[in-house]
Every structure is written in C-alpha cells, then in structure tokens.
Amino acid sequence: MCLAVPGRVLDIEDRDGTRMATVDFGGVVKEVCLEYLPDLQVGEYAIVHVGFALQRLDEESARQTLELFAELGMLQEEFGDAWEMAAAEAGTDPLEEVHNQ
Amino acid sequence: MKYIDEFQDPELARRLLDDIHATVTRPWALMEVCGGQTHSIIRHGIDQLLPEQLELIHGPGCPVCVTPLEVIDKALEIASRPEVIFCSFGDMLRVPGTGRDLFQVRGEGGDVRVVYSPLDALRIAQQNPDREVVFFGIGFETTAPPNAMTVHQARKLGVRNFSMLVSHVRVPPAIEAIMSSPSCRVQGFLAAGHVCSVMGVEEYPELAERFRVPIVVTGFEPLDILEGVRRAVRQLERGEHTVDNAYARAVRPEGNPAARAMLEDVFEVTDRAWRGIGVIPGSGWRLSSKYRDHDAEHRFPVDGIRTEEPAECRSGEVLQGLLKPHECEAFGTLCTPRTPLGATMVSSEGACAAYYLYRRLDMPATKTREATPVV
Numbered sequence: 001m002c003l004a005v006p007g008r009v010l011d012i013e014d015r016d017g018t019r020m021a022t023v024d025f026g027g028v029v030k031e032v033c034l035e036y037l038p039d040l041q042v043g044e045y046a047i048v049h050v051g052f053a054l055q056r057l058d059e060e061s062a063r064q065t066l067e068l069f070a071e072l073g074m075l076q077e078e079f080g081d082a083w084e085m086a087a088a089e090a091g092t093d094p095l096e097e098v099h100n101q
Numbered sequence: 102m103k104y105i106d107e108f109q110d111p112e113l114a115r116r117l118l119d120d121i122h123a124t125v126t127r128p129w130a131l132m133e134v135c136g137g138q139t140h141s142i143i144r145h146g147i148d149q150l151l152p153e154q155l156e157l158i159h160g161p162g163c164p165v166c167v168t169p170l171e172v173i174d175k176a177l178e179i180a181s182r183p184e185v186i187f188c189s190f191g192d193m194l195r196v197p198g199t200g201r202d203l204f205q206v207r208g209e210g211g212d213v214r215v216v217y218s219p220l221d222a223l224r225i226a227q228q229n230p231d232r233e234v235v236f237f238g239i240g241f242e243t244t245a246p247p248n249a250m251t252v253h254q255a256r257k258l259g260v261r262n263f264s265m266l267v268s269h270v271r272v273p274p275a276i277e278a279i280m281s282s283p284s285c286r287v288q289g290f291l292a293a294g295h296v297c298s299v300m301g302v303e304e305y306p307e308l309a310e311r312f313r314v315p316i317v318v319t320g321f322e323p324l325d326i327l328e329g330v331r332r333a334v335r336q337l338e339r340g341e342h343t344v345d346n347a348y349a350r351a352v353r354p355e356g357n358p359a360a361r362a363m364l365e366d367v368f369e370v371t372d373r374a375w376r377g378i379g380v381i382p383g384s385g386w387r388l389s390s391k392y393r394d395h396d397a398e399h400r401f402p403v404d405g406i407r408t409e410e411p412a413e414c415r416s417g418e419v420l421q422g423l424l425k426p427h428e429c430e431a432f433g434t435l436c437t438p439r440t441p442l443g444a445t446m447v448s449s450e451g452a453c454a455a456y457y458l459y460r461r462l463d464m465p466a467t468k469t470r471e472a473t474p475v476v
C-alpha cells in the first residue's frame with residue numbers, strides 16, 4: 001500500500017476547483033490529483049501514491065523505476081483487481097505462482 | 102550470490118556490495134523501517150548478499166499490519182450495516198479482525214468496495230446521496246495527505262454522507278519507542294523514503310542525536326537499499342550518527358510543504374495503539390474536531406467493541422524486530438496467507454508474508470543468526 005509509483009503527466013484540467021491530471025504509469029492510465037504539486041506540467045514525472053502526486057521525479061529515474069516495477073509484477077499488484085487477488089489468496093496457494101516463475 | 106544478476110544494474114550492485122563488505126569490520130544491526138523495503142530485501146535476497154556480521158532487522162513500517170485489531174473490528178461492524186458503502190484499499194480485505202475479515206463481510210452481503218484512491222470513495226458518496234459512504238483511512242505519512250485532502254474536499258463540497266474511519270500512524274514516534282525499549286538491538290535506521298518525500302527530514306536529527314544512531318533516508322528499490330545500507334554502515338564504523346539522505350531524487354529536506362500544511366489542518370496528533378505492540382504516545386493522527394462531522398467513529402455506534410487477538414500470533418515481536426517470522430511456531434503451519442492469524446501474514450508489506458512468499462522453501466538456509474550484541 002505504501003508503494004508510490006512514478007508516472008508521466010499526459011494532460012491537466014481543473015475539476016470542481018481541483019487540479020487533476022491524467023497520468024501514465026507505464027501503460028496504465030489513472031486520474032491523479034495535483035493539489036500537492038500544483039506547478040507540475042504536462043510531460044513531467046512525479047511520484048504518485050493512491051491518486052495523488054507527492055513529489056517531482058526526473059525522467060531517467062522515473063523510467064528505471066517503472067521498468068523495474070513492471071518486471072516484478074508490482075504494477076499489477078498496485079493497479080490490478082484487489083478482489084481477484086484476495087480471492088486467489090484465500091483459495092489458492094500464492095506460492096505456486098511465485099515459485100513457478 | 103545467486104540473486105545479483107537480477108539487479109537492474111548488476112555492476113553497480115556489485116560495487117556497492119564490495120564497498121559494504123570492505124567497510125564492515127564489526128557486527129552491526131540496522132533496522133529498515135518500511136515494509137516495502139522489507140519485501141524488497143527478502144525478495145531480492147539482499148540480506149544474504151550482505152556481510153555475515155551485518156543484520157537487517159525488519160521494522161514496524163507496514164500500515165496494514167499495525168492497524169489495531171479494535172479498529173479493524175470497527176471497520177467490520179460499520180461495513181456490515183445495510184445503509185453503508187464501505188470503501189477501502191485492497192490490502193485491507195483479508196486482514197483478520199476478531200473472527201472475520203472484510204472479504205467475508207462482503208460475502209455476507211455487506212457493500213464493500215475497493216478503491217484505488219480515497220477520492221474514488223468521495224465520488225461514490227456524491228453518486229449515492231442516500232447511502233452512507235465510509236472510507237477506511239489508514240497508513241503512514243505517505244498516505245495521510247491523500248486522505249486529508251479527501252476529507253477536506255468532502256467538507257468543502259458539502260458531501261455530508263461521506264465519512265472516514267481514521268487510523269493513521271507516524272514513523273518518528275515509532276523510532277523513539279523502538280530505541281527506548283530495553284531489548285532494543287538497533288544501531289542504525291534506514292528511514293522510509295516516501296514518508297520523507299512528504300514530511301522531509303526535519304523530524305530526524307533530534308532522534309539521531311538523542312539515541313546516537315545514524316538515520317539514512319532510503320528508497321525501496323534494491324539499489325536504493327544497498328546505497329542506504331552502505332551509508333549507514335560507513336557512519337557506524339566511523340562512530341558517527343547523523344541524518345543522511347540517500348534518496349535525494351525523491352526527498353527534499355522540507356518534504357512537500359503543501360501536503361504538510363493540509364495534514365496540520367485536517368489531523369491532530371494522538372496516542373495510537375499499534376497492533377501487537379501497544380500504545381505509542383503521539384504516534385497517530387486522528388481527524389481534528391473541525392472535521393468531526395466526517396469522522397466515522399462519531400457517526401456510528403462502535404464504542405463497545407471487544408477484541409481478541411489469537412494467542413499464537415507473535416506479530417508484535419516480529420514488528421519490533423525481536424523475532425524473525427519463521428521463528429514463530431505458527432509460521433507456515435497454523436498461519437499461512439490463506440489462513441492468516443496476524444495481519445503481518447496478509448499485507449503486501451508484512452514481514453511474515455514476505456518470508457512465506459520468498460523464503461518458506463529454503464528456510465533452513467536462512468536460520469537467523471545469534472542476537473547481535475549492542476556495542
């Protein structure tokens with residue numbers, strides 16, 4: 001849950017007086033609130049946690065982190081279907097997946 | 102060294118490791134505070150690549166794990182009410198309360214929904230004005246600002262059917278509690294990088310000075326952890342104890358001032374019980390009285406809840422670094438991710454889950470070393 005994922009700002013708009021952005025996380029696109037980083041611009045990268053941009057990040061390190069997370073399946077953990085994951089955990093042995101990799 | 106090829110930059114990993122091996126001359130015990138770091142360490146076998154004399158003690162930085170049982174039971178109670186839509190992050194679904202979890206509550210007909218962001222819960226409230234929408238607001242300083250902003254917005258927009266069950270926790274008082282314990286073996290800390298992205302580093306120099314421990318702000322990717330460890334052992338070997346930032350690409354000294362200002366407005370510091378550990382003074386945030394209308398504990402009658410922690414579960418000791426998960430008798434037998442006795446076995450950041458996922462099969466090879474004497 002404490003995972004914070006770097007993403008790239010695709011566009012920015014004002015909604016109900018709140019600065020919101022569409023952000024790309026290596027292919028997964030999410031709505032993100034920019035109230036804590038109001039001067040973030042389109043094309044820039046930031047660390048995003050549960051739908052909020054919390055700190056700027058340079059492009060190079062953002063890309064490296066995203067690649068790593070994608071490789072490790074961590075983007076799936078963060079953005080995947082939590083009900084499916086919980087059901088799998090409650091019913092099947094998650095070890096099988098890990099050790100068959 | 103079977104894992105080193107899997108590092109993103111094996112060459113750099115090798116250099117950092119060589120440096121650490123060359124630096125360490127004595128036994129040291131470092132605590133990584135953040136559960137994300139624990140997972141990274143176990144997943145990549147970082148502890149096995151480090152010098153024999155250097156022990157990594159896993160800290161209590163898993164928000165899901167330390168949320169008190171009483172609060173989980175309150176959540177289950179509220180989520181069972183017919184008028185309620187209960188929204189939560191996904192990793193709370195299988196955290197065991199007294200006898201059941203949110204996953205089961207939904208099976209019994211409760212309207213439990215998983216959201217990616219607390220703002221999603223606020224939107225659900227706006228779309229369902231005739232229902233009570235409750236968001237489960239837990240987490241450390243990284244998660245608190247998003248939750249704070251959401252309550253602030255609910256108030257601003259007049260979304261009266263939105264409330265939050267808040268159980269936030271703060272890292273610095275936990276470090277203080279760990280260092281003050283007579284059984285403490287920790288000689289240095291890797292502080293949680295993303296907590297510091299928000300809070301900055303100003304809270305730490307006083308702790309480093311008072312307890313004479315180096316505190317190194319560290320990210321949670323494998324190379325970040327090696328760099329954090331490298332800087333911490335260098336200080337230890339030199340007899341230094343300062344605050345150092347090994348995660349400068351995401352942490353500024355002042356943190357995120359806008360987020361800190363919002364935290365100040367929405368929350369107030371309170372004593373908080375940590376699951377398995379007990380009350381740590383000043384270690385939590387609750388909604389300030391200004392936001393009482395959006396406080397789920399005031400809106401629902403959840404006062405008289407009695408909780409019961411399974412006697413076998415030793416997660417309190419695990420969370421304080423006094424016990425490694427596989428040293429718990431229930432580990433892998435009575436307690437598995439499918440039948441968890443404690444929250445540390447289900448959370449994606451829990452130490453017991455990390456050991457079960459990545460270490461269960463080769464456990465004999467990872468027997469814990471003897472306790473490191475405090476120098």
Ligand code: SF4
Pocket residue numbers: 413414415416417419426429430431432433436437441442443444445446453
């Ligand atoms: S292995 Fe299970 S019972 Fe033992 S401490 Fe961990 S969560 Fe508790």
